[in-house]
Amino acid sequence: MAAGIRVHLPESAYLEVGARLATLTPMGEQKHIFVVGIDDFNRRTLEQVRGAREGRYVFHPLLTHDEVMVDHEIDFEALLDRARAKLDHSSVQPDAIIGYWDFPTSFLVPILARERGLRAPTVEAVARCEHKFYSRKVQHDLLGDHIPPFATVDPFAVTELPLDPPFWIKPVKSWSSQLGFKINNRDDFQSALAAIRNAIDRFACPFDQALAYAELPDDIRPITGRFCLAEGIIGGRQCTIEGYARSGEVVPYGIIDSLRHTNGSTFSRYQYPTHLDDDVRVRIHELTKKLMAGMGFDDGAFNVEYFYDEEEDQVWLLEINARISQSHAFMFSDVDGHPNHEEMVDVALGVAPPSREGRGRFACAAKLFYRTLRDDAVVSSIPSSEELRAIEEAVGGVAIEIPLREGMRLSDMADQDAYSYELARFHVGGDDEGHLLQKYQECVDRLSIGLDDAPPASLGPRSLAQLAARQSFPSIPPS
Numbered sequence: 001m002a003a004g005i006r007v008h009l010p011e012s013a014y015l016e017v018g019a020r021l022a023t024l025t026p027m028g029e030q031k032h033i034f035v036v037g038i039d040d041f042n043r044r045t046l047e048q049v050r051g052a053r054e055g056r057y058v059f060h061p062l063l064t065h066d067e068v069m070v071d072h073e074i075d076f077e078a079l080l081d082r083a084r085a086k087l088d089h090s091s092v093q094p095d096a097i098i099g100y101w102d103f104p105t106s107f108l109v110p111i112l113a114r115e116r117g118l119r120a121p122t123v124e125a126v127a128r129c130e131h132k133f134y135s136r137k138v139q140h141d142l143l144g145d146h147i148p149p150f151a152t153v154d155p156f157a158v159t160e161l162p163l164d165p166p167f168w169i170k171p172v173k174s175w176s177s178q179l180g181f182k183i184n185n186r187d188d189f190q191s192a193l194a195a196i197r198n199a200i201d202r203f204a205c206p207f208d209q210a211l212a213y214a215e216l217p218d219d220i221r222p223i224t225g226r227f228c229l230a231e232g233i234i235g236g237r238q239c240t241i242e243g244y245a246r247s248g249e250v251v252p253y254g255i256i257d258s259l260r261h262t263n264g265s266t267f268s269r270y271q272y273p274t275h276l277d278d279d280v281r282v283r284i285h286e287l288t289k290k291l292m293a294g295m296g297f298d299d300g301a302f303n304v305e306y307f308y309d310e311e312e313d314q315v316w317l318l319e320i321n322a323r324i325s326q327s328h329a330f331m332f333s334d335v336d337g338h339p340n341h342e343e344m345v346d347v348a349l350g351v352a353p354p355s356r357e358g359r360g361r362f363a364c365a366a367k368l369f370y371r372t373l374r375d376d377a378v379v380s381s382i383p384s385s386e387e388l389r390a391i392e393e394a395v396g397g398v399a400i401e402i403p404l405r406e407g408m409r410l411s412d413m414a415d416q417d418a419y420s421y422e423l424a425r426f427h428v429g430g431d432d433e434g435h436l437l438q439k440y441q442e443c444v445d446r447l448s449i450g451l452d453d454a455p456p457a458s459l460g461p462r463s464l465a466q467l468a469a470r471q472s473f474p475s476i477p478p479s
Contacts, residue, residue, distance in 0.1 A: 032060060033057055033060065034096070060090070063083055069101060076210050079108060107210040121298060123214045134217075136229065149232040152227050152230075153227065153228040155200065172228060239255050241284055242303045242328060243302055244302065245298045254328075254340075257271045270331065271331070272332065273335060299347060301324045303321045304317070305320075329341055331365040333360060334362045334365035362430055369422055370424040371423060376454040378452045382404050394446065398426060400424060424449070428440060
């Protein structure tokens with residue numbers, strides 16, 4: 001397709017184009033892959049995938065991480081135009097466009113790919129996955145016994161409780177659990193509505209811009225980004241299954257346990273492989289195949305979150321993400337020998353991904369979060385790159401991320417949950433779970449991060465209502 005020419009195909013026509021393209025791409029030549037939201041950490045991960053190691057895949061930044069993961073208002077159309085301009089003026093034509101972040105990346109990728117006739121899930125399929133109310137409606141038709149009761153809520157017009165408490169309320173699109181509140185009574189509901197009305201446009205405006213590119217059913221189009229979803233409480237052992245769909249076949253390939261602090265809201269670590277029993281794993285695999293096929297999701301990678309209630313022997317579907325989880329990359333590399341980025345890239349190029357057979361260095365792996373429960377603080381010091389590398393070498397089988405910079409206020413960090421702030425992330429491989437936790441503690445003991453009391457000031461992007469919702473939890477190790 002010539003540079004600068006864009007087409008908008010209906011979903012059925014796009015599926016036909018994708019099927020034809022699958023037979024037209026030879027793999028003996030170098031492939032140019034454009035990455036939406038590229039960052040240094042994931043660039044290094046992409047360089048580990050098979051085609052990149054062999055020199056056949058070349059990765060190009062399309063938009064940077066800072067451009068798409070902003071902590072202020074998002075202009076979706078401006079991001080699209082910026083990406084289009086870079087593609088139009090590139091010296092090479094893209095063979096694939098990929099991304100591994102949540103919205104807006106999850107919608108930018110299929111729109112840009114569709115405009116250039118490249119493989120990707122349709123925009124409509126992504127909307128079915130990521131518009132929380134639309135997704136619940138389709139999920140209910142497919143897997144009704146695994147879906148909690150739910151209802152739409154217009155936070156600017158509602159007067160009555162939509163469900164009997166307790167229940168959750170959240171925007172039909174947000175990220176990192178922002179503006180999500182547990183409702184136990186009418187007072188909780190009114191407080192949550194006030195917070196949502198005050199901040200929902202940060203999510204709603206760009207989401208509505210993205211939805212304009214999708215052909216939506218008549219009963220869904222009026223449910224804009226300014227609406228919320230209320231749904232019944234589900235719980236149990238939380239897990240996430242990664243997978244991909246290619247040429248009409250849905251292939252789930254790995255289940256990761258998602259373990260929380262005892263506050264019930266803050267993740268302490270993700271761990272692979274799962275501890276779920278084999279029969280539960282099989283059920284989750286089969287549910288996922290039926291779900292993603294029913295969503296019309298193809299030519300892309302995904303992850304689906306579930307709860308398993310052991311007392312009731314019940315699997316509950318939490319939500320679908322139309323992308324890989326980059327948080328899981330090191331775990332897959334450590335245990336299976338390659339990151340989930342490999343499936344994402346291969347599928348975008350029309351290549352059959354390799355099977356996963358435990359070819360990694362370790363028996364298990366985890367991503368562990370080091371957090372503070374302080375209301376706020378100023379970062380006075382962080383380890384240098386050299387100090388982090390020294391810790392990694394001393395402990396072994398560890399990679400460390402520090403999402404901080406000196407002088408920043410913790411309340412200025414984007415997309416944190418309502419109860420804590422991330423100070424560090426540890427990607428750890430080990431012989432067993434005890435070995436993982438031992439390595440985590442060694443890293444924490446060697447890590448030096450300075451936090452000073454924050455002077456009074458207006459808070460950052462974290463809403464006042466979310467800060468008010470924080471409780472006084474004790475310091476909790478990952479468990």
